Amino acid sequence: MSTETPTLKKKDFQSDQDVRWCPGCGDYSILSAVQTVFAKLGLPKEKMVIVSGIGCSSRFPYYMDTYGFHTIHGRAPAFASGLKMARPDLHVWVVTGDGDAMSIGGNHFIHLLRRNVDVNVLLFNNRIYGLTKGQYSPTSEEGKRTKSSPMGSVDHPFNPLGLALGSGASFVGRTVDIFQPHMRELMLRAQAHRGTSFIEIYQNCNIFNDKAFSYMTDKPNRADNVLYLEHGKPMIFGAEQNKGIRLNGLQLEVIELGGSMGPEDCLVWDEDRQNPAFAFLLAQLAPPNFPTPIGVFRAVEQSTYDGDVLRQIDAATTQNPGKLEDLIYGGDTWTVEPPQEQPAG
Amino acid sequence: MTTAVTNPEEKSGRAVTPEKLSDVVIRFAGDSGDGMQLTGGQFTSTSAMVGNDLSTLPDYPAEIRAPQGTLAGVSAFQVRIANHDIHTPGDEPDVLVAMNPAALVKNLGDLKTNGVVIANTDDFDARNLKKANLETNPLEDGSVEGYRVYEVALGTMTRRTLEGSPLDSKSQERCKNMFALGMAYWMFSRPLEPTIQWLKKKFGRKPDIAEANVKVLKAGWNYCDITQVFQVRYEVDKAQLEPGIYRNISGNSALAMGLVAASRRSGLPLFLGAYPITPASDVLHNLSTYKNFGVTTFQAEDEIAAICAAIGAAYGGALGVTASSGPGIALKGEALGLAMIVELPLIVVNVQRGGPSTGLPTKTEQSDLFQAFYGRNGESPIPILAAASPKDCFDIALEACKIAVKYMVPVMVLSDGYIANGSEPWLLPKLEDLPDLRTDFRTDPEGFHPYQRDEKTLARPWAIPGTPGLEHRIGGLEKEAVTGNVSYDPMNHQAMTDVRAAKVARIVQDVPDLEVDGEASGDLLVLGWGSTSGVITGALNVARSEGLNVSRAHLRHLNPFPGNLGEVLASFKQVLVPEMNCGQLAFILQGKYLKEVVSLTKVEGKPFYRHEIVSRVKELLKGDADVH
Structure with missing residues (x-):
């Protein structure tokens, strides 16, 4: 942390605008985490920029006292890419939702990740369209009855982590709106990572899709249904820490610990494996047969798009600094002489 | 013949006195793979170096390689060179280079009566005639009657020129456009050197290809010089353009x-x-x-x-x-x-x-x-x-x-x-005449509001991220005047809509008044916009040379229009608006200025011909004369 930067507090990141999410919305908790984390980062406030698309989550910039740009539906990654390329000194955070990033903005989402532009993406996944009042989203489960699917949705949902990993994402994580310390820790990791950091946040929409994640957030179920990924540690979960995850061929399976099996039989989590296959396997784990993993799925070093673009420009400007005169007067030119005039007088 | 190509002199050995032309239009037409754009481009660059005024019209299919030899695959490049200031690539070519039957039949209709056709006879075989959907050979069935046709076996000549070359036969065949270019250079007394230099640079890493192309280019030139194929040779002098570097x-x-x-x-x-x-x-x-x-x-x-x-x-x-x-x-x-x-x-x-x-x-x-x-x-x-x-x-x-x-x-x-x-x-x-476009970002936090406006321009400040103390939010929701906070207030929305429009309207203070070329008022104004400028200028030169009194103006600023546009429109009895659409500017002008205008429209995928505008001008002025 620079000594010249004044110490900022959480309230320094709260804007003067009234927050207009529904009372009880998971977004409040995420907003609080981001404000806390930004204060903790010790970076100058004016260097922080939040770029969002459209949807409930995308109102986020209005509530942050940083630079903020509420753009158009699904396109935040493209605005953020242009901004980061033009201004590598800025810290750019994209806030998006499951409709914004997975549906209308799917294309920009995958291309941001494959390019590995150095920005952070928070995807608020509530598995429903909230702002348009309750239609199924691309992450809604099959068969979901909503206003636009009265007989149940026949869409197969996207797995955002699988999509991100398939796009070559260098940093992929998942957390849950009410798991404050876990969420903050993940956000700090995202800021520290060079390249696109993608975090899926399970977020409860208490109006249109209430309790979508209660199977893993309610205290009695939590320990049995959540697998905390910890780098270098065996994957163990359960109220009694009595269950583990084992690799069997190309499958993951749950094993009971205690009898013939112990922690040494469990898969040891390695988040910086170059091969994304393990992370992809983990991303498939879901109830009812598996716990839901949260934490860092992948964190690998890769060159960043903005860094490479800058390097090319630096090399070109150093080798042969452009001169406007050469540009205009270069190429094949010819001269038209003034007509010979009779001397005056 | 091939022996002569080794050391060609650009000074012709034949006693052909070049005929002086003030203005000539040449069209190179062939298959998409024949390199016609490149050939035309080289003829253009060389003519520019010689000091002609010029104007070009490339015309190529959307398909990268449509089926070879077909009408769909024809690619053409038209260039007009002149010893004076010109404004269009010309209505009708004087010379057509046709690399195959499809190129000939597709372009022949445009050629001037008694125009020159250079046809590559190698490709006028049964196979290529069939590809062009032709029952008979147009070189033999009377199609080319009324034109001066020169039949040249470009492919054969090229192959002969390249006998012993390390290139395979397909690569040799690809050089035949250079034979045609060499002929065109002879015919119009152009130097070969600029193209030779260009070829050497372009194929710097493939010296065999560079050498073959140069050889064929020279062969084309020598072929014209040695044989008695062309009775005439032309010269187009430098254009007297405004002095300066071009x-x-x-x-x-x-x-x-x-x-x-x-x-x-x-x-x-x-x-x-x-x-x-x-x-x-x-x-x-x-x-x-x-x-x-x-x-x-x-x-x-x-x-x-x-x-x-x-x-x-x-x-x-x-x-x-x-x-x-x-x-x-x-x-x-x-x-x-x-x-x-x-x-x-x-x-x-x-x-x-x-x-x-x-x-x-x-x-x-x-x-x-x-x-x-x-x-x-x-x-x-x-x-x-x-x-x-x-x-x-x-x-x-x-x-x-x-x-x-x-x-x-x-x-x-x-x-x-x-x-x-x-x-x-x-x-x-x-360089010193280029406008100064420097601008200031807002940096002073004192009294800063993201939507506070400059009195003169109504512009808001440009406050970029990274500036301490100016943190603010922008977005697509309607915003409150001055503060920029989200606002759904009805009167605010009206006011913000109005101010955004007023700001654009105010740009008129940076738009020069519309200049009228010709009389400032009269019977007929031809008003153009965009790329029709050249052809309208050319057409009016023709009309005026025939004694017609017609004025011209050209819009570069469509929104806002120049401040005096309404006045200019009102100063003419009739206004003709030629545009390559179905009358879009005409519609806008009539809505905004309540002035009836006459539309001349065309959507054929190609620019207006000069004569199309000239004849409409004549009709309008004739109609005008009839009334009075």
């Missing part, structure tokens, strides 16, 4: 250079977001070679991302640009509306092509004027500029930057396929 320039090249110049003169780094699309891609190609000017080019995943990234860069303080054509502009509409409401500077280039939908990708049209005016949801006026010629693309880029930055507004620049790919001599500007 280079030949296409619209897309000029536009790219203009954008770099705008970046330099404004001190803003240039950021181009683009997605490849015909006929705008050359803007991306050219700018991607200007990295040494600090230019960032971003080949985005789609048209939408291209404009959004450019807006993101502009938000960060760069000169944001996106360049596309109609279909791409359609996709950019929502983002353009955002740039308009958040009031960030941006340059949006539309190199128009035939529409609607995918339309005619490689053909020219001016049918996106309504799209520029109205192609966004909500009340969303933006300034619109239209380049009048290839070289004007340079100036228009600078002007677009000036307006965008001064008024904090996205600017639409209209070009089209004709001026984007066509070229003309460009009198190079003096």
Whole structure:
């Protein structure tokens, strides 16, 4: 942390605008985490920029006292890419939702990740369209009855982590709106990572899709249904820490610990494996047969798009600094002489 | 014959006195794979070096390689050279070089009576006649009657020239366009050296290919010189253009250079977001070679991302640009509306092509004027500029930057396929004459509000991220005046809608009055916009030489229009508006000025011919005379 930067507090990141999410919305908790984390980062406030698309989550910039740009539906990654390329000194955070990033903005989402532009993406996944009042989203489960699917949705949902990993994402994580310390820790990791950091946040929409994640957030179920990924540690979960995850061929399976099996039989989590296959396997784990993993799925070093673009420009400007005169007067030119005039007088 | 090519002299050994011509139109036509664009381009560059005035019209199919020898695959390049100031690539070619039957039949109808045809007889065999859907050989069935036809076995000559060359037969065959070019150079008394130098540079790493092409080029020249094939030879003297340094320039090249110049003169780094699309891609190609000017080019995943990234860069303080054509502009509409409401500077280039939908990708049209005016949801006026010629693309880029930055507004620049790919001599500007486009970012937090406006321009401050104390939020929701906070207040929305429109209207203070060429009032004004400038000028020169009294004016500023436009329109009994669409400018003028105008429209994928405008002018003036 620079000594010249004044110490900022959480309230320094709260804007003067009234927050207009529904009372009880998971977004409040995420907003609080981001404000806390930004204060903790010790970076100058004016260097922080939040770029969002459209949807409930995308109102986020209005509530942050940083630079903020509420753009158009699904396109935040493209605005953020242009901004980061033009201004590598800025810290750019994209806030998006499951409709914004997975549906209308799917294309920009995958291309941001494959390019590995150095920005952070928070995807608020509530598995429903909230702002348009309750239609199924691309992450809604099959068969979901909503206003636009009265007989149940026949869409197969996207797995955002699988999509991100398939796009070559260098940093992929998942957390849950009410798991404050876990969420903050993940956000700090995202800021520290060079390249696109993608975090899926399970977020409860208490109006249109209430309790979508209660199977893993309610205290009695939590320990049995959540697998905390910890780098270098065996994957163990359960109220009694009595269950583990084992690799069997190309499958993951749950094993009971205690009898013939112990922690040494469990898969040891390695988040910086170059091969994304393990992370992809983990991303498939879901109830009812598996716990839901949260934490860092992948964190690998890769060159960043903005860094490479800058390097090319630096090399070109150093080798042969452009001169406007050469540009205009270069190429094949010819001269038209003034007509010979009779001397005056 | 082949022995003579080893050391050709450009000074002809034959006692043919060249006939002086003031003006000549040549069209090279062949299969898409025959290299006709390259051949025409070389003839053009050489003619520029010789000092002619010139104008070009490339015309090629959308398919990269349509089936060989078919009518669909014909690619042509027309160039007009003159010893005086010209404005169009010419209505009718004097000379047609036809590499195959399809090229001949497709272009013969345009050729001037008694014009010259150079036909590559090697390709007039049964197979190629069939590909061109011909029952009989047009060289033998009377089709070419009334023309002076020179039959030359270009392929055979080329192969003979290259006997012993290390190139395979297919590569040898590819050199035959150079034989045709060499012949054209002889016929029009052009030097070979510029093309020889160009070939050596282009094929620097493939010396065998360079050598073969040079050899065939010289062979074509020598063939004309030694044989008695042509009875005549022509010369077109230097044009007496305005003194100064010139280079030949296409619209897309000029536009790219203009954008770099705008970046330099404004001190803003240039950021181009683009997605490849015909006929705008050359803007991306050219700018991607200007990295040494600090230019960032971003080949985005789609048209939408291209404009959004450019807006993101502009938000960060760069000169944001996106360049596309109609279909791409359609996709950019929502983002353009955002740039308009958040009031960030941006340059949006539309190199128009035939529409609607995918339309005619490689053909020219001016049918996106309504799209520029109205192609966004909500009340969303933006300034619109239209380049009048290839070289004007340079100036228009600078002007677009000036307006965008001064008024904090996205600017639409209209070009089209004709001026984007066509070229003309460009009198190079003096660097010190380029406008000063420097601008200030807001830095003072004292009394800062993101939507507080400059009294003179109504522009809001450009406050870029990274500036301490100016943290603020912008977005696509309606915002409260001054503070920029989200506001759904009815009166505020009315006021903000009005002020955004007033700001664009106020740009008129930076728009020069419309100049009328000819009498300032009278019976007939021909009013054009965009790429029709040249052909209208040419047509009026013809009409005036026949004693007709007709005036001309040209719009480069479509929104806002020049302040005196209404007055100019009212000063003429009749106004003729030629445009390559179905009457879009005419519609707007009539709505805005309540002045009846006569439309002359054309959507055939090619520019107007001079005679089309001349005859309409005559009709209108005749009708006028009948009334009185």
